[in-house]
Amino acid sequence: MSDRHVIETREEYLAAVDSISAGTGPIAIDAERASGFRYSQRAYLIQVFRRDAGVFLFDPPAIGAMTELDDAIADVEWVLHAASQDLACLREVGLDPAVIFDTELAARLLGLPRVGLGTVVEELLGIHLAKEHSAADWSTRPLPASWLEYAALDVELLVDLRDALAVMLDDSGKRGIAGEEFQATLDREVKAVRADPWRRLSGVHALRGQRSLAVARELWLARDALAQERDIAPGRLVPDASLVAVARAMPTTKRALADLREFTGRASRSELERWWQAVETGLTTTDLPVMKQAGDNTLPPPRAWSDRNPEADARLKGARAAVAVISEERSIPMENLLTPDLLRRVAWTPPVVIDAASVADELARLGARPWQVAATSQAIADAFVDADQEPDQSTEALS
Template sequence: MAEHTVIDTPDGYHRALDRIVAGEGPIAVDAERASGFRYSQRAYLIQMFRRGSGTFLFDPPAIGRFDELNEAIAGDEWVLHAATQDLTCLREVGLDPVSIFDTELAARLLGMPRVGLGTVVEELLGIHLAKEHSAADWSTRPLPEPWLDYAALDVELLPDLRDAIEGLLVEAGKTDIARQEFADELTRELAVQRSEPWRRLSGIHSIRGLRNLAVARELWLSRDALAQQLDVAPGRLVPDASLTAAAKAMPDSKRALAAMREFTGRASRTELDRWWSAIEAGRTTEDLPVLRGPGDSLPPPRAWSDRNPEADARLKAARAALTTVAEELSLPLENLLTPDTLRRVAWTPPAEITAATVADALAKHGARRWQIEATSQAIAQAFVESSQTPGDASEAAS
């Protein structure tokens, strides 16, 4: 196996740019982050491969921006596996494609039961792809040679995988569906901005009492500020379970907090003053949080039968109908139509339920054209049947 060199100088970057532009065909792209180790989701390695050009491993922190490279290749097709995982960190450094082929998404559209890169490569190319370094700390410098070999192979196989999958899409008559899905990935809002991100704290639903919830909020915010300052994953400082335990216990002194066996983590004692200050702030604040956060989230489906029985009936009927459609098209149900879209239309349906009005509602919630064409009639029929006799429903939904 050839030794791989990380490109981390302006001269190396410009030489690679010239070689990539001189190649032919689509450009395979991948990025490695340090999730679980760093606070940021920045790319710490960006891999590219193009036939006739070779393999390139870029060091983004050293290079900075990739605007010149992007200008040269943005119009070419980029091949990625699970593009939504990488597009944000690529865009942060100026890499923003206008045309992609997502091999992971395409595998889902083909109905493959497992769509991880290693599995898909082995099934379609007959090559075993070890994934032992996928969860490594890619902010490590220098990067070990085995890691570089792993990273290079990820992109070197993508063009062949893309060609194999494209052939299967043609056979299945799903090329137009795939094109619509790839285009949607490029326009989708990938970074969700939450108004109260502290509510993502694992175990928060087990916390009872608004005062306890205020303590949980202050602990989360204090940990998040420190994690951002140090560029360390928050859970590596103090795990979620420790914050939840402290919010439930409400220790009455710094000593009591230090004595909690459940309060663990590498910064649990070195930053004890910080955590105690957060607890005191939560215990004394007049700005108590509400039990449920703001937003337009719907109740969980399990609560629908009590809170909105008609919507519950619509949802269950439509879900059963779409399960049949998904089986006929050999598609996962969540790719045929996102569960959230179906729930929103079932909760607040059109005043007059027809295939056309349901189609309009689906479009307003971001459904793609092929999804609308495949599901609107079935959903309208199911909605009507959930509240009328079968004889009336057939006529009303047409």
């Protein structure tokens, strides 16, 4: 195992920027967060590799903004694995690529059965890459040597992997669609913060009554504030199931709250006063949440379509089958060929006149990439027409 060094000072960082600038070829980059341990999604380690420069391990909390590095490699292709997972935390420190090559996305488009970094590296490069530290708490200081070795290998092989995948994309005629997907990853807008983020609480939909929802909301807000204050993942303080259990039980005293067996978690008793104040607020507030948010454009689950919109159900089933055939022919997973939610939306509300052109326009309006539109619009239109022409079985039964 090599002696990996973590760069923690501005002086070392600026020297590393010079070295990376003098390297050749694409930049491999990765970031390690502390998801599940910390409240924030910031990067606690950023790894960079470039040929003729080597591997560099940066400590972003210690270094601060890394705009000098961004300036130095602004015109170079950045190689990432599952770029969508890392772009936000990289941008937070000033690292924002103009061109990327996403090795995970390339593997998906090539139809590889498993696309995890370790699996793809082993399959294409013949090197076993241990992944035992992927879920570690990277806010730990000092970082163990074995973690640093793992982190370094994550980028040290990325450029070689990129080159192997690029050849496969060229050979399969998929280089163009890969480029569209890489650009779409860069262009994807950050999701707007929900008006009621507490509704993400797992199990909240099972609660009955506005008062129970109010208690759940106040508990979520109290936990979120404490999690931000301590920079700890909310679920490590009190799990979602415990908050929902309280909202379901509706305890009327602090003692009843403390005695609730389902109310668990490391902060469930040490912060009991905080939780009780939240429960009291939920029990007494006049600001009761609605059972369902206004303007919610969420479609019903497909299993309910046959009852609620049988015509849309028939369109969706036919289109799914048609897209599945294209997916098989092109060796591209269905979810990459066309987003399932997008297919559901066009099936639920199709164009007034159904043909390949109108379906193509609707797919593009909903956000499909040009290659996706070209690959699927005709088949979807044909499936919709066939579904609309099928006789109503209930009418047939009466005739």
